[in-house]
Amino acid sequence: MITAALLVAVFAVLAVPLGFAAVPTVVRALEAPEPTPVPTTPDIQLPPTELTPPAVVGALEPAAPAPEQDILTAALNAELILEGPGEISAIVLDADSGENLFERGPDNHQLPASNQKLLTAAAAMSKLDPTRRLTTAVVAGDRPSELVLVAGGDVLLTAGTSKPDAVVGHAGLQTLAEETLAALDPADSPFTVTIDDTLFVGPTLNAGWLPGDIAAGEIAPIYPLAINSSWIDETASGGPRSPDAALAAATAFRDALALAGGDSGLEVAVEVTRSQAPAEGGDQLAAVDSATIAEQVQHMLLTSDNYLAETLARLAARASGQPASFGGATETIDRVLGQLAVPTESLVVSDAAGLSPRNEVSPAQLAAVVRAMVVSDDPALASALAGLPVAGLSGTLQERYADTATAAGAGLVRAKTGTLNAVTALSGYVVTAEGRLLVFSFIASGLDGNTGEARAVIDRAAAALAACGCR
Structure with missing residues (x-):
């Protein structure tokens, strides 16, 4: 029969190794854990984000057989x-x-x-000309302190700064406003902004277009000046389009000019209207150019x-x-x-x-x-x-x-x-x-x-x- 004293002795013997085994575990738990390595994916296994032109493009063999x-x-x-x-x-x-x-x-x-x-x-x-760029310019109008925004056919403008490496947004209205500001004297304020969009003539809507396509934003009235093809949200290629893309772009230019000139005391009238540039062109104050025609066609x-x-x-x-x-x-x-x-x-x-x-x-x-x-x-x-x-x-x-x-x-x-x-x-x-x-x-x-x-x-x-x- 196992006595109480014997049980105490047995448990005492067992406790010694258990104690020694437990101490390192406790110590390790108190130490900072080893960082878990973050798995990485080799570059070669990453999905492509853009097309990579081949280093060598071979010409087609003229003698290659045609299908039967x-x-x-x-x-x-x-x-x-x-x-x-x-x-x-x-x-x-x-x-x-x-x-x-x-x-x-x-x-x-x-x-x-x-x-x-x-x-x-x-x-x-x-x-x-495939190398031609479309110019959006600001010229001095016939009236005092009149700034005429002359549409040159660029409908891929951005309201922000120009993006030299892009097709959409290659020319920016904010950049145009900043360059215009540099050519103005705030003492001549207030300035008025008008838009000359007479480059295109005739109706702005094709008689064959269905009202549903127009309402869905598939197309909109055509003007020779627009921010990203007249999308109201220029960051999206979908949704509603502006019913008057030229006036919307001119208003964006006016807002950018007013913001840029605020610190210098330059004032710009809120209303933007249509007019024509002086018959002899007027003094050009600033201009931005689009991507090339070839890039736009592509x-x-x-x-x-x-x-x-x-x-x-x-x-x-x-x-x-x-x-x-x-x-x-x-x-x-x-x-x-x-x-x-x-x-x-x-x-x-x-x-x-x-x-x-x-x-x-x-x-x-x-x-x-x-x-x-x-x-x-x-x-x-x-x-x-x-x-x-x-x-x-x-x-x-x-x-x-x-x-x-x-x-x-x-x-x-x-x-x-x-x-x-x-x-x-x-x-x-x-x-x-x-x-x-x-x-x-x-x-x-x-x-x-x-x-x-x-x-x-x-x-x-x-x-x-x-x-x-x-x-």
Whole structure:
């Protein structure tokens, strides 16, 4: 029988090692813990934040074999199957020879949606100097202490300071205000700000535009001066637009000038009105310049900027001797296409952005425009191609070509997108697995609630072109 004394002895023996074992644990607990290493991801595994140009771009091999028509036709017919309402018209051309490799209703004239901007880009790069910059200037008006803000066609202004490395916001109204202030004497206060936006003529709204598109902010009245294509929130490419972009920009300039001149005692009248610069131009007090025309055309294609498209078309019209109006713009586009040997039979150009339901363009005409850019000896016209979105990487194609059905086209398909309620389109170019450059245009029309499905079908077809050696 274990006695009480024995139990005490046993527990005393056991307590000694337990005590010695416990002391280091307590001490370690009181010490500062070792920092937990923060896991890091190697740079090579981080997702890309921008496109990296390849170090070496090899020229295409002229002798690369073209796809065989019967094999290519079978590959495309397997993809161009649309369940539900609507039909798909298509054409695929060999870029070098112009040979028709595939067609399905290539001459069906229909709404091109924003593929219309390909026509606008061709006109702008054919009629405007690609290195030209659009100047927004402040000149002395005819009346004492009148400052006239002269619109030069820049609709990508920012209300803040100029951003030399940007396209949107390359020229800033705050920068313009600060430079204007340096040329003024506060003793001549109060100053008045007026806006001369007479560069464009005619109606500011296209008669073909639907009220719903205007209300939704797809487009707005066109003026030759705007902050980021007339978006009320210039940091967003969506939402409501200003109904008077020129007056809004002039008001932003006036506010920036008043703020900048407050400490020096300069006063600026609150109201901004319209007027015209002196007939002989007036003394220029300050000016800011936009990004180049080439950069703006590329931005227009990359982001599908409706407002910018209409502005560029008017500038092209003015440069070609036509009125800077809707009529002058559409006439200029039509003439340029004829000069580029694009077939214009039954072509209807109602606007520059592709919003008008009156536009009628065929896949054959769109493909001909793309091919004209691809084979052109004019570097200005060819440079427009740099604005085409890259599948899965940039612009309006950035979020597409991410699934297994279309992955073959990622990084290889370059094309202009376009979508309206009953239409989706894709026109551009692609290099095949054999290294042959092809031009294509796909338009799905007559859709009713199945636009997403039609877009996926077209993407699969373009990806099939990229994957197809078709020999």
